[in-house]
Amino acid sequence: MSATAAHAHPAPAFDVARIRADFPLLARSVHGKPLVYLDNANTSQKPAMVIEAVDAHYRLHNANVSRAVHQLGEESTLAYEGARDKLARFINASSRNELVLTSGTTQAINLVAYSFALPQLKPGDAILTTLMEHHANIVPWQLVAQRSGASVKFAPIDERGELIVERYLDMLTPDVKLACVAHVSNVLGTVNPVREIARECTRRGIPLLVDGSQAVPHRPVDVQALGCDFYAFTGHKMLGPTGTGALWARRAHLDAMPPFFGGGDMIRQVRVDGTTFADPPHKFEAGTPNIAGFVGLGAAVDYYHSLDLAAIHAWEQELLAYATDRLREVPGLRLFGEVADKEPVISFLIQGTQSTDLATLLDLEGVAVRSGHHCAHPLMQHYGVPATLRASLAFYNTMDEVDVFVAALQKVRRLLM
Incomplete structure (x- = not known):
């Protein structure tokens, strides 16, 4: 000291x-020295109650979700869907059905890129992001731009590491079909004025996606108050297990978006002449999810609420x-x-x-x-x-x-x- x-x-x-x-x-x-862990923006450490929740799931409740009527299947489904409820309340979503459970922010943003952006992009269109973004909020947009003939524009920052908001707003031109911004920079720690940006995007009729990976662990997030259209975040940065996260989106967007992955549990009926899909959020959650991981993430939310x-x-x-x-x-x-x-x-x-x-x-x-x-x-x-x-x-x-x-x-x- x-x-x-x-x-x-x-x-x-x-x-x-x-x-x-x-x-x-x-x-x-x-190396014989007491650990000083200062890599929390990469991944957070986990409280015992999260570790114990994952352990207890595998020891006592392990079964697949939404596929069985036996006791273990019901317990597992209740715990998994209970995590969705906790996360929805944690970010003040207006409905649990606005929350798609994903493997993290990267999958969440790719879901928006391929299911929301790509079907409507055409040559001459643009996606706006910033120079301070994580690659997860850059590369998916470059990929769908290449496939559609659109372009990706980058709003500048100043030497202090602050987004030049006036330039960002000036770049919200009619060709921009989606705007993106980090709530908090993973390198600089800069907190961006998401409410102001969302308000201006709404005035121009441009949807806004926010990368909330570095915000949710540190500050209360209210997606309704922020006014954005999409909000993505990662579980392992907020005391939860790896391979967990979520995408919050306005219900109108989720209703209009086609599925990104196809497979089990995201369908209503499959026939040889075509398939009808489940309602959101389940139509975006094909296959067996990281059940134990989300049980642990639900426990992480409980831990936050205990403080x-x-x-x-x-x-x-x-x-x-x-x-x-x-x-x-x-x-x-x-x-x-x-x-x-x-x-x-x-x-x-x-x-x-x-x-x-x-x-x-x-x-x-x-x-x-x-x-x-x-x-x-x-x-x-x-x-x-x-x-x-x-x-x-x-x-x-x-x-x-x-x-x-x-x-x-x-x-x-x-x-x-």
Whole structure:
């Protein structure tokens, strides 16, 4: 812990030590050092109740969903559909039937790309996205644009890592058939003004898709209040198992969209001369889903509800401010993304070093951070760098861990200089 008065740690708004006890993995060591896990934007750790929910499903309730009338099948279906109910309430969907369960944001966005966008795109049309997007909110649009003769336009950002909203709105021209934006940047932590963008898209009759992967774990999300048309998010970044996520969409869109995958459980009747499909959301959920994963994701939502979400956000903001100030002490360090409204994601480089070398040496000190392009090549190209180092915090992190991280960073920097 830093001993200087300038870095005196404020009293936590909630009991971080108690919360950390809920996460088994946080108690382990790596390379003989206590783990400091700062790669939460990549994937979050899981509380015991999520792990136990998955374990209990396989031990006590394992059966396929929607296909059996026996007791296990009913229990499994109730748990799976119960997760849909919990997620719908978590983002304030007006109906559970607006929520398609997916393997994550990537599948959700591809569903919109191929089922909503592709059937209506033609040469001369465009899709608008931004330079700060994850590849999952770029590559699917490029693929459907190539197949349809449409194009993909990129709204710019400024050097502070803020979307130039005026330019984004100016680019909402009549040729744009779909607009896309990240709620929170996975590299910069920038929070984009989704309500303002959605309002302007609605005025122009342009549907808006929001990538909410980095927002849902950190702030309350109300899709009705946001005013967007599609909202995609990922379970494993919000304390749940991997291979889970969801797409929320306005019911009118879901009714009009054709299925993306075909197979079992998404049909009403199959005949040799054609097939009629189930109503949304099930017509987009072909095959056996990740049942146990969604049981775990439902438990993750329960865990969030057991905490004070406002206190979580306040604590993460304190951690972000503290970590940012501490990192500014490191000689030669360049921060990326210094906007006022951001979530606890800090990307940086240290002059004269490589991000991969730093991350490798930090790992030997027990500190887990991310190095690379973070699936955001256009953003790296904007800043003229091949990669950055990224430290991303969660509510179970502590200021002591920030001190350990910065001390380790100072140490490995000296080794590399």
